[in-house]
Amino acid sequence: MTSPVLTARCVHKSYRLGKTEIPVLRGVDLEVQSGEIVALLGASGAGKSTLLHVLGLLDPPSEGEILYDGRSVHGLSIRERARLRHDHTGFVFQFYHLIPELTALQNVLLAGMMTDSVLRYWSRRQEAKKAATALLERVGLGDRLKHRPAELSGGERQRVAIARALLAEPRVILADEPTGNLDSNTAEGVIELMFELQRERDAAFVLVTHDEGLAVRANRIIRLRDGVVVG
Amino acid sequence: MYRFYLAIRYLVTRPINLLGMLGITLSVWALVVVVSLFSGFMVVIEEHVRETSADVAVTNLPLWADANKLGRALTDDPNVAATAPRLVHFGLLHEAGKRPPPPPLPGRSALHGGDQPFLFVYGVDPAQERQVSAFDAWLTSEEIPAAMRVADPSRPFATANDRAQVLVGLERMKREGLARGDELVLTTGIRRGGEGRGEFQQVAIELEIAGAFKTRHGGFDGNILFMGIGELGRRLAASDEPGPAEPSPTPGTGNEPAQGQQRVQEIAIRLHDPTAVDDTARRLQEAVFRTLQRRHYGYGLVETWRARNADFLGSIEHQRWLLKIVLFVILVIAAFLMLATLSMMVTEKTGDIGILTSMGGTPGGVTMTFLACGLTVTALGVALGIATGTVTSIYLEEIRQFLIWATGVDLFPLDVYNLDRVPCNIDGWWLLQVTGMAFGTGLLASALPAWRAARHDPLISLRGN
Numbered sequence: 001m002t003s004p005v006l007t008a009r010c011v012h013k014s015y016r017l018g019k020t021e022i023p024v025l026r027g028v029d030l031e032v033q034s035g036e037i038v039a040l041l042g043a044s045g046a047g048k049s050t051l052l053h054v055l056g057l058l059d060p061p062s063e064g065e066i067l068y069d070g071r072s073v074h075g076l077s078i079r080e081r082a083r084l085r086h087d088h089t090g091f092v093f094q095f096y097h098l099i100p101e102l103t104a105l106q107n108v109l110l111a112g113m114m115t116d117s118v119l120r121y122w123s124r125r126q127e128a129k130k131a132a133t134a135l136l137e138r139v140g141l142g143d144r145l146k147h148r149p150a151e152l153s154g155g156e157r158q159r160v161a162i163a164r165a166l167l168a169e170p171r172v173i174l175a176d177e178p179t180g181n182l183d184s185n186t187a188e189g190v191i192e193l194m195f196e197l198q199r200e201r202d203a204a205f206v207l208v209t210h211d212e213g214l215a216v217r218a219n220r221i222i223r224l225r226d227g228v229v230v231g
Numbered sequence: 232m233y234r235f236y237l238a239i240r241y242l243v244t245r246p247i248n249l250l251g252m253l254g255i256t257l258s259v260w261a262l263v264v265v266v267s268l269f270s271g272f273m274v275v276i277e278e279h280v281r282e283t284s285a286d287v288a289v290t291n292l293p294l295w296a297d298a299n300k301l302g303r304a305l306t307d308d309p310n311v312a313a314t315a316p317r318l319v320h321f322g323l324l325h326e327a328g329k330r331p332p333p334p335p336l337p338g339r340s341a342l343h344g345g346d347q348p349f350l351f352v353y354g355v356d357p358a359q360e361r362q363v364s365a366f367d368a369w370l371t372s373e374e375i376p377a378a379m380r381v382a383d384p385s386r387p388f389a390t391a392n393d394r395a396q397v398l399v400g401l402e403r404m405k406r407e408g409l410a411r412g413d414e415l416v417l418t419t420g421i422r423r424g425g426e427g428r429g430e431f432q433q434v435a436i437e438l439e440i441a442g443a444f445k446t447r448h449g450g451f452d453g454n455i456l457f458m459g460i461g462e463l464g465r466r467l468a469a470s471d472e473p474g475p476a477e478p479s480p481t482p483g484t485g486n487e488p489a490q491g492q493q494r495v496q497e498i499a500i501r502l503h504d505p506t507a508v509d510d511t512a513r514r515l516q517e518a519v520f521r522t523l524q525r526r527h528y529g530y531g532l533v534e535t536w537r538a539r540n541a542d543f544l545g546s547i548e549h550q551r552w553l554l555k556i557v558l559f560v561i562l563v564i565a566a567f568l569m570l571a572t573l574s575m576m577v578t579e580k581t582g583d584i585g586i587l588t589s590m591g592g593t594p595g596g597v598t599m600t601f602l603a604c605g606l607t608v609t610a611l612g613v614a615l616g617i618a619t620g621t622v623t624s625i626y627l628e629e630i631r632q633f634l635i636w637a638t639g640v641d642l643f644p645l646d647v648y649n650l651d652r653v654p655c656n657i658d659g660w661w662l663l664q665v666t667g668m669a670f671g672t673g674l675l676a677s678a679l680p681a682w683r684a685a686r687h688d689p690l691i692s693l694r695g696n
């Protein structure tokens with residue numbers, strides 16, 4: 001059997017506020033297999049976002065380790081970690097985090113520029129544009145390519161964010177309450193789309209949510225309470 | 232790639248950054264135009280100063296020096312084209328029986344030596360003087376009106392009476408309402424008596440104006456009076472002599488002043504190759520010391536034209552320095568303007584730092600993004616400033632003409648400097664220095680906001696607003 005795309009081993013994370021240590025994660029073990037949908041549930045403040053950030057290499061764990069495809073990311077340089085973040089994971093956030101100065105197409109394209117030198121990007125700019133356009137068409141925004149985020153609805157913005165997260169063809173999609181800011185109808189559409197894309201690409205999917213109804217549609221539910229996985 | 236791409240997008244969506252760019256453009260423009268103009272003036276002034284100074288001069292010759300022997304020693308040098316003896320004295324010019332005019336209040340013309348009654352008297356030999364300077368041209372300048380012209384430029388000091396014939400600078404002639412044939416008195420003095428206990432004795436020399444001379448160096452014209460060297464020597468000798476207030480040479484060297492020999496204080500020298508002036512001056516100094524057989528009391532110093540005018544030229548160079556410093560301060564202020572707009576932008580864009588990091592950006596990349604913003608602004612500002620500055624400098628004269636035509640205001644009164652167009656000297660090295668300075672300050676001004684952006688914790692914005 002192949003190694004899980006994403007593994008957390010005994011991950012601890014605490015924040016230091018002045019002299020006191022605030023433990024947020026206290027020994028989280030987690031394995032996510034390729035093509036699997038994992039729902040991450042837990043009360044507010046349970047540490048869901050923190051875990052997601054640690055899994056996505058945005059925040060180093062205080063203790064324990066993270067493995068991508070069975071290989072530890074421990075000891076990698078800042079650049080190597082950034083590279084891995086780009087190649088291996090795609091993030092979707094509750095608040096979209098699109099760059100307001102860029103159009104929908106440019107926002108998606110930006111994800112393709114992250115690791116390229118100017119020359120290299122220039123030589124493959126046509127392909128990059130084609131791929132980004134195709135992705136935006138796939139998420140149903142073929143007629144919104146030139147719109148700025150301010151000219152898009154919440155649902156449309158989240159679709160742009162999804163297209164952006166998928167451009168580099170990541171093995172894992174890490175989504176932090178992607179529908180938290182949308183009304184239920186729109187949310188349903190966005191979730192449907194994400195599941196479809198996940199199936200198409202056979203990517204793993206870690207979905208943080210408060211919505212039990214949504215969670216049951218996942219392959220697996222993981223509950224966080226007081227920094228540990230329960231049930 | 233994303234760094235430059237984002238930097239450009241950030242900039243074009245924020246016209247406020249034009250402000251920083253314009254600030255840099257303006258200061259670079261000023262650095263180029265003002266310094267080019269001033270350098271142009273310096274070139275012209277140097278030219279004018281040079282015109283009135285021989286290439287090299289042997290100065291401060293003692294009374295006992297043998298001018299003929301010195302002259303021969305000098306002309307032995309392969310680079311010496313001609314020599315001319317000079318006698319340099321001083322005095323106050325006034326009408327007979329009247330006091331000299333009072334000294335002027337300190338001011339521009341006083342600094343240029345224009346208005347003061349005090350004068351230097353140059354005793355020259357016209358035949359030899361015209362070999363080392365533009366003496367002939369000074370007497371025949373077209374600007375001299377007929378009533379002030381020397382009757383016979385080849386013999387300017389020829390006289391029919393017993394008055395010493397003198398040449399006065401044209402501007403002074405005009406200012407004091409003098410004309411050829413006017414009679415004046417030069418009051419001066421001479422140290423008399425011997426063996427170190429010299430006593431100062433007043434001497435009055437009766438003069439007649441032979442005509443005006445006109446160089447392009449206003450300070451020279453205002454301060455100098457020309458007289459025949461023999462005449463001046465005689466007038467001073469009549470009340471002086473034999474005067475070894477100056478140290479005698481070592482006895483027995485055969486260096487005693489020959490009887491009846493012309494007094495010479497200075498020997499002006501023209502060179503074949505003026506570019507080799509420094510080397511030649513060094514050789515000539517050796518030759519002078521050999522001929523005088525003694526090195527003492529600073530007698531017989533050989534000075535190049537530049538060394539002779541070092542104080543004057545140095546003061547102008549110093550002014551240029553001050554100007555550069557003041558203009559550089561403007562550049563720094565412009566950089567502050569850019570720093571302010573960039574800082575505003577960074578504060579506004581910290582939200583983007585989180586998502587960039589999640590997509591594979593590094594703190595270094597974030598720094599570069601904002602640094603690229605600052606450098607782009609700087610580069611555009613510098614390019615625009617250098618370009619407009621250079622064009623402005625080249626067309627300064629046309630711009631002046633236009634301003635006169637449009638407003639009647641003359642920004643550069645050229646006749647003060649005896650110029651026919653606004654001078655300008657664009658120095659490639661200076662342009663390079665300006666570019667370097669602008670980029671240096673630009674880099675410093677963008678580094679601060681960029682560094683702040685890199686230190687921003689990307690998770691703060693990702694956790695939501």
Ligand SMILES: Nc1ncnc2c1ncn2[C@@H]1O[C@H](COP(=O)(O)OP(=O)(O)OP(=O)(O)O)[C@@H](O)[C@H]1O
Nearest residue numbers: 015017022024042043044045046047048049050051
């Ligand atoms: N930088 C920080 N410094 C100190 N404490 C922090 C920091 N970041 C997060 N925390 C704390 O960690 C705990 C977990 O936060 P986290 O955002 O992971 O919760 P969450 O489960 O995502 O909650 P929510 O459902 O509200 O998003 C919270 O109590 C929070 O106060």
Ligand SMILES: [Mg+2]
Nearest residue numbers: 048049050176
């Ligand atoms: Mg959260």
